[in-house]
Amino acid sequence: MSKLVCNVGKSKGVQLYGMDIHIQRKTDNHSNKDIDLSRKDLNYELVTEHQNEHYYTRAKNRIEQGYTGKKKIRKDGVWTANIIISSDSEFFKKLTPEQEREFFKTAYDFYCEKYGKENVISAMVHKDETTPHLHLLIVPLTKDGRLCAKELFDRETIRSFHDTIPKLLQQRGFDIERGKKNANVKRMETDEFKRIREQNKLSISINPNDVEPQKDGLFKKEPPEEIAQRLTQKYVKALIHKALKIYMCTNLRFADQRVQQIKNGRRPPFTFFHLHFQSRPRGSKLHYILGRIGIWGQRHLDYLKQYRKVTYTNLLTSGRLNAYLADINRQAQERFERLIEGMKQAQGITEQLKAENALEWTGCLNNIRACAREIVEKEIIFA
Numbered sequence: 001m002s003k004l005v006c007n008v009g010k011s012k013g014v015q016l017y018g019m020d021i022h023i024q025r026k027t028d029n030h031s032n033k034d035i036d037l038s039r040k041d042l043n044y045e046l047v048t049e050h051q052n053e054h055y056y057t058r059a060k061n062r063i064e065q066g067y068t069g070k071k072k073i074r075k076d077g078v079w080t081a082n083i084i085i086s087s088d089s090e091f092f093k094k095l096t097p098e099q100e101r102e103f104f105k106t107a108y109d110f111y112c113e114k115y116g117k118e119n120v121i122s123a124m125v126h127k128d129e130t131t132p133h134l135h136l137l138i139v140p141l142t143k144d145g146r147l148c149a150k151e152l153f154d155r156e157t158i159r160s161f162h163d164t165i166p167k168l169l170q171q172r173g174f175d176i177e178r179g180k181k182n183a184n185v186k187r188m189e190t191d192e193f194k195r196i197r198e199q200n201k202l203s204i205s206i207n208p209n210d211v212e213p214q215k216d217g218l219f220k221k222e223p224p225e226e227i228a229q230r231l232t233q234k235y236v237k238a239l240i241h242k243a244l245k246i247y248m249c250t251n252l253r254f255a256d257q258r259v260q261q262i263k264n265g266r267r268p269p270f271t272f273f274h275l276h277f278q279s280r281p282r283g284s285k286l287h288y289i290l291g292r293i294g295i296w297g298q299r300h301l302d303y304l305k306q307y308r309k310v311t312y313t314n315l316l317t318s319g320r321l322n323a324y325l326a327d328i329n330r331q332a333q334e335r336f337e338r339l340i341e342g343m344k345q346a347q348g349i350t351e352q353l354k355a356e357n358a359l360e361w362t363g364c365l366n367n368i369r370a371c372a373r374e375i376v377e378k379e380i381i382f383a
Helices: 013-023 037-042 055-066 089-093 097-115 155-171 190-201 224-248 255-263 272-278 285-307 309-318 321-347 351-356 358-381
Strands: 005-012 078-086 120-126 133-138
Touching: 005 013, 005 155, 013 055, 013 078, 013 120, 013 133, 013 321, 013 358, 055 078, 055 120, 055 321, 078 097, 097 120, 097 133, 097 155, 285 309, 285 321, 285 358, 309 321, 321 358, 351 358
Parallel strands: none
Antiparallel strands: 005 078, 078 133, 120 133
């Protein structure tokens, strides 16, 4: 019998911009390589209201309507609980489209009844990945009007989901059960899990004919050393390249860490390169080169040298490297600036706020920059 997948996470207000881009598929550049963009039209939303609104706006409006506390809502506080509902691919292969929709609708109705339909701001079903799954975003407002994810989604409550939802689904005829109870399983983020899963698949399948010595002329045969070198070139190097590609697809997230460091007054540099660059005189050759390809271009260059050596060599030998990096820098900077403006508009970071509370304005802007930088890294720099 298939088992239910029910994962619960939490998002801060400043993280909802990135959530909106990913879940709503508002970009064609995703770090998750399992996404098949040709199938994204199959995705559907169960929440019919406010579909044209940004996740940040939906959450903000709901909090303004239902929050009765006296403390000011912080943009870096938890604004939503994020729940993923799914099962294994074999389970979904047995379902008709109507049954599949009923499966997800049952889970959606459960959370609407438990937390209030008005607090479930999104219920997006993704069918453009390996396994269909439901993304739920719930604003954690208590009945007395407090915003408290810690209370509404404590450990015992989350455990109860794994018992209650399978029983509801069984009552509707679905052959599913809860996962292993009290399993000592370390939870991992989706990207990390997929990276490890893919790495476990790495293997070499050598064609037996390639092992045979090749003839050099009529009588001379290939010596063992040359056979080994040829096999290494054909199989091992390709495998190493694949492993590096899988590793880089994780695009490890640094936004929260950066935001915390910014709050503590310790804004981290991009890399050691930039610390070194800052100590060099403006008229130096290094400053001249960086001025041509830009900060983003230099970061992409570092990435090419380490993980895309073939691409780097081709660009270098063809004389197109500097032009390519300058174009990457331009694309990244334009995307970075558009993201910042979009987030500022969505979060209400205005000049009026700057005049009224410069400290809060600076903190919010730093948070926005960290999130925007994270998105640019995923979409352009490390893609």
